[in-house]
Amino acid sequence: MGLGGILDSGGDWTLEIEGGRDEAVPGGSLRGTASFVASRRLEARGVAASLVAHEEYAYEVTDPSARGGSRVDRRWESSDAWRQELSLSVPTVLEAGSHHSFPFEFDLPPDALPSFHSGVLRLEWRLSISMDVGGRDPSVQRDIVVPLKAETISGVDPAALEQRVEGARDGDAFTISIEPRPLAPGAAFQGAIETAQELAPGKTRVEVKLVVSTDYSSGGFNVGIDLGGGVRVESLARRAVHEQRAIWTGTLTGSEPAEGTRRYAFAGRLPDEPVATIVLPHGSARAMVDVVVDRRLRPDVHYTRPVAIGAAWSELAQLIRNEVR
Incomplete structure (x- = not known):
């Protein structure tokens, strides 16, 4: 899928999702490869991947005033509905200009919650890859769509x-x-x-x-x-x-x-x-x-x-x- 979502320096990430689409089927697998080209020498403690279903939901609060009136505010809360984490690499040294590939595979449960967007309720799946180098870690993220099966x-x-x-x-x-x-x-x-x-x-x-x-x-x-x-x-x-x-x-x-x-x-x-x-x-x-x-x-x-x-x-x-x- 090409370059996507580079969040930090130290190198360039490329994410390739098997099948060419950023989708995962409930009960199926999400497979792909995260590739990294180091722009400088890095001592990596490891590379980790996570797939998270994150829910956001709105609610309203009525704030009373001393004059007998009130004001209604809309606010949001969020929580992780599902999470899976993987270790993709042991500690290693990456030399400047070196290329590295990290295959990954996540197994989704058959009842995986579907992606959903609205003005008051959302559920988003996000794939994240990060390299632990201490301080600001090079990382990349990609939104994944999980459809609802009939x-x-x-x-x-x-x-x-x-x-x-x-x-x-x-x-x-x-x-x-x-x-x-x-x-x-x-x-x-x-x-x-x-x-x-x-x-x-x-x-x-x-x-x-x-x-x-x-x-x-x-x-x-x-x-x-x-x-x-x-x-x-x-x-x-x-x-x-x-x-x-x-x-x-x-x-x-x-x-x-x-x-x-x-x-x-x-x-x-x-x-x-x-x-x-x-x-x-x-x-x-x-x-x-x-x-x-x-x-x-x-x-x-x-x-x-x-x-x-x-x-x-x-x-x-x-x-x-x-x-x-």
Whole structure:
């Protein structure tokens, strides 16, 4: 993959990941070689590698004021969800201009947590190589993507994995179908809504939405502040936060009769980014298809169904071999 992420002097690092992609499969291995060219003589105590899954999650704090008001601040905490470390070299002397290669191999557990990005919850995998020379150590880092396998999807509404889901809105029955199941980042999908209502192809909006919530059940304690004169302000120290965003937006593309109703189709491709329907130690994410009917001067009508986002094994293998755009 060429030069990447040099963090210190003493030489130049190059990281090569087997397969040519910065990805690792749950239950599989991450193999590669870290190469180092010394720019000066170094006495290395050793070379170490680490692969870490690092979780970051947001929470809100309400700060009371003496005037009876309050201010809500959003803050972040983080923790390592998984870590593996390797020793790649015994103590050695590196002469100026010398070349050295350090092969590595990490084994990921079958239930490895997937990479995930959102505005309130993140899980990032990072590969780090460092040479212990005392003082400032030459080191290099690379972000690794771990997709969610369909076999390990959990904590979702069972209907999210159904091909057809029925619902009702203001007494009007509807059915939304979707393929494939689960949806896959970077991959195409298609679906349809069947309803007796007249919808407008080309104008009626369709969205795939991701709903993310952090879990701060381990915090969330009340804090009391005495302001004097018998006045005491209570505030919830930490609260979970929520985020909803559309990760894909399109429109209905056509219609045809369907057993007394009409069938309206839609199709698209999810962005190739680390999103999934997941449960992490400090948060979770679910997803839905939302068909939005815009009604002027009145609230919009929403026809929704849950969906799952992950990568089936065959799709995952294809994503790793060939970048899907």
